[in-house]
Amino acid sequence: MSLPHAILTALLEKPSSGLELTRRFDKSIGYFWSATHQQIYRELGKLERDGAIRALPREQATRGQKKEYEVLPAGRAELARWTAASQDPKPLRDTLLLRLRAAAVVGMDGIEADLRRHLTLHRRQLAEYEEIEKRDFPPGKDAVEDRLRHVVLRAGIDLETFWTQWLEQTLEELGAPGA
Amino acid sequence: MSLPHAILTALLEKPSSGLELTRRFDKSIGYFWSATHQQIYRELGKLERDGAIRALPREQATRGQKKEYEVLPAGRAELARWTAASQDPKPLRDTLLLRLRAAAVVGMDGIEADLRRHLTLHRRQLAEYEEIEKRDFPPGKDAVEDRLRHVVLRAGIDLETFWTQWLEQTLEELGAPGA
């Protein structure tokens, strides 16, 4: 039950159409909550039926015609409720770790190359986040909203840092130093 | 498509019944791939139909009667194939980060308490992992299989370390130092 809340957050930041939302989910929001356009349209329909959002009035909107949404008071209230509600952290679920555990049983053939590939990808992602940090959070900005967005980005940076370091150590430990 | 492979790995480590698997998923395997007993029984049925595993022969097994499974060659081959195959890392999907982003829009009311609660939970999990490391991986054990299982546990430890540190920094940054 998080996608609707992700969408409400995005729409509060800026009213948008389905495709605009999709693009924003491919960028900033998608860094911690990804979604495809099919999910987004499906959810926009539900949110509209539930009275959480409404389509900005324009001439008859048919298929293929842009449709912008904005959040209604009920939607904002629901988002505030959800944000404050206590939630348990989800247990980790990671394929790469599972594959390493499997490799202890069926052998490591072929997995090293993919570890190196992941290292490259995580390094790239880390560099991207650091660019964003430099651009969007220069020292000094410290309104509460900025600090909140900054700690979220920090989580992304620290996580990517963890993965790159862990992959480097793992490759070394398994006798195959990374690129 | 990871649950069947998690089950195959577990069964190769030790042939088991559905309930035994469930218990193991609540412990070691569940640290990086969780599953409920309903998922496990459903998947065991599928794997058996596909010829990847078979029930160890015992007298007629009816409902309520224990049923042990072992992996067949086809299942082992499929696991080896899957382990070696290249897979992309899944994008991050974290509710707590999403809630912080939402808090930048609807306000932080009530979220601080949950951040502190998460900090407690992550500290506890970290302590548990460190216990396991001390018990199962004393210095000196270095067969390849042990090293593989150790790096997986290391990932768990480092991830929990990341979360505790990030939560401490975040609570401080938001003007509310952690417990």
Next chain:
DNA sequence: CGGAACATGTAACCTGTTACATGATTTC
């Protein structure tokens, strides 16, 4: 006017979650 890019959707499927059902074995 034809093709690319924009824009919204449908349908089928797979995985995971929640609630419930049922039988077998042990223990008091």
Next chain:
DNA sequence: GAAATCATGTAACAGGTTACATGTTCCG
């Protein structure tokens, strides 16, 4: 023999993924 626990399952639903369908606008 009743209750607790062990053990295997069914059903309904929610959320995410993949493939496909359809209409609109812009540009050469």
